[in-house]
Amino acid sequence: MVTGKTSMKTVVELIRGDTDDKGIVPLTSLDIYEGIYAIGFAFFFRNSLDEKSLKASLVKTLKEFPVLTGRLRNDKRKGQQYVHCNDHGLRFTVAHSVMPMADYGPANHAKDISRRFIDDIVPWKVKNRNYPLATIKLTHMQGGGSVLGVSILHSIADGESYFHFIDSWARTHRGLPFEPPCHDRMLLENEMALENYPRHHRGFRVLSRSGMLRSAVQFLRSKRSIHSEIIHFTRGELDNMKKAASRSDTGETQRISTNDALCGHLWQVMASLKDKDKDRRRLLFVANIRKKCHPPLPEHFFGNASLHMILDLDHETLVRAPLSQVAAISRKQVNAIDQGAINEQMAWLRHRFRKGELLRVFADYDPFRDDLFISSDAPYNGYGADFGSGAPFWITIGTYPVPWSLLFMPDSTRKEGIDVHTHLSGPMMRKFMSPEIQHALHRHRSELINY
Structure with missing residues (x-):
């Protein structure tokens, strides 16, 4: 340090x-x-x-x-x-x-x-x-x-x-x-989409004022205790992971993206860090909706365009299921995104804003009870930012005050892999970096598998 x-x-x-x-x-x-x-x-x-x-x-x-x-x-x-x-x-x-x-x-x-x-x-x-x-x-x-x-x-x-x-x-x-x-x-x-808003939205929750205070205290306490590590996945690992996730239980090939496979794999490994201290495990991930809108948003729409996706799985099912089953659940959620789902989210948030509640709206997951958050900036060309003296050799995010959060970033080696920026509390990070968990993280290396 x-x-x-x-x-x-x-x-x-x-x-x-x-x-x-x-x-x-x-x-x-x-x-x-x-x-x-x-x-x-x-x-x-x-x-x-x-x-x-x-x-x-x-x-x-x-x-x-x-x-x-x-x-x-x-x-x-x-x-x-x-x-x-x-x-x-x-x-x-x-x-x-x-x-x-x-x-x-x-x-x-x-x-x-x-x-x-x-x-x-x-x-x-x-x-x-x-x-x-x-x-x-x-x-x-x-x-x-x-x-x-x-x-x-x-x-x-x-x-x-x-x-x-x-x-x-x-x-x-x-x-x-x-x-x-x-x-x-x-x-x-648009105003037409805001007329009928749902009473509840699965991606968000409204905290009470006392809940806001508790949350603020938790964030301030966690800010100093969060440890970060970067886990690098090679292109070969990702291809093997996608291949495993694409093979369904019946042996048929299912359409799975690399992001689906990596999210599912990491959710399973992260869940294995904890004993069965609760029945359900929750994953929050953020889906880009630019191409999901009807019509699609312009290619370089400047602003926020995402949908909060919540996945819940029984702990035992999550840690024991084949990767193909977990990845398929993620893919099904993403495939279900349509203009109606987008309108529902926007209408619900707008209604909360009009009621003066938006500052008390948080994502419906609890990182302090080991719910997992995943976001991805891996598709974006940060390592192409050449300002005349060559491209950057490393990119890192600032302080991340939320435990149990993963950020996918482009491969710093420019070999089409993914760097996963991982944020956990100190004791949990030590367990995460143990040889056993590291072996589980990289079990899709070519030398460790036999297809």
Whole structure:
């Protein structure tokens, strides 16, 4: 673990897109729900990035991303939250570190110091204030190399939108064109779909005020006790895993994605960490719905477009069932997503917002009772973010204050595998890293199986 100061000098300024007032971009209820978080990643480059040219290309890029330099407003009279695209700027910080660039990667992931490279956004400060919705921090390491930390309020962007911005900025920096984003968020939430809302929604729950307090205390306590490790799955492992998951109990081939197979495999292994202390095991995963909408959302829709999916299985069934059975349950849930399911979620969230309850809405799972959360940014080209000095050799997320959570990221070796960022309490992480569990995690390596 690295201790002591990491930077000796910092310079902070606001970067604007040099655009006229672009009006407002109304937020959907899903955007507002996600607003208690920010998305932040640190990109590590072996060669130093040029500060002046980075800022110049950023200004050009921001012309197409006016929400990033706007300010969040809440109109209680109209019952609406929106971004006023007034080009008040995002915060750009330059720091000079006394640390040399280390050889970061899955075995040395830098999560214990990643917060030092990311200028955090404080979500409860942004509403109706002159507070930036995005921050960038460029840290020059001693002896060469740079770390680029980018944080965006989750109300403004989900993972796909976040990495579209990063890719667009990198392409602009290299003099290449990029596909401009679509900022019409009302394509996802229209008034007709909101008229009939369900009384309950399986993906969410409304906490009481005392429940909110208990949850806040749990998060604050867990923040210091969470340990992180990265588990790397090779392309060969993933192919073998998918092959095993695609073979049904009857021997027939079923349509299963790599993501289905990996989610099912990890859910089974994570469940095996615990004795049968409860009858049911719950998995929450987030499904991208851009192509599930009817008609599909534009390819570069900028905002939040996801559906909360809840899976429950009996503990014994989960740990003993063949992977094909568990993966098929996940695939069935994803296949069932249609415009009706999307409308139900959006209508339920909008109704909670109109009742003033949205701040008390949480995903319907309990990470403090070992329910598992899985999200994936693996499809996005973070390692293609070349700002003129070569692509990043490592990307890591900032502090993740939720235990029992897994984030899929692209393969840092560029060999089409997946890096799984794993977050658990200290005692549970020690068990997770034991030889027995590691063998179970990698049982689909070619040398360990015989098809």
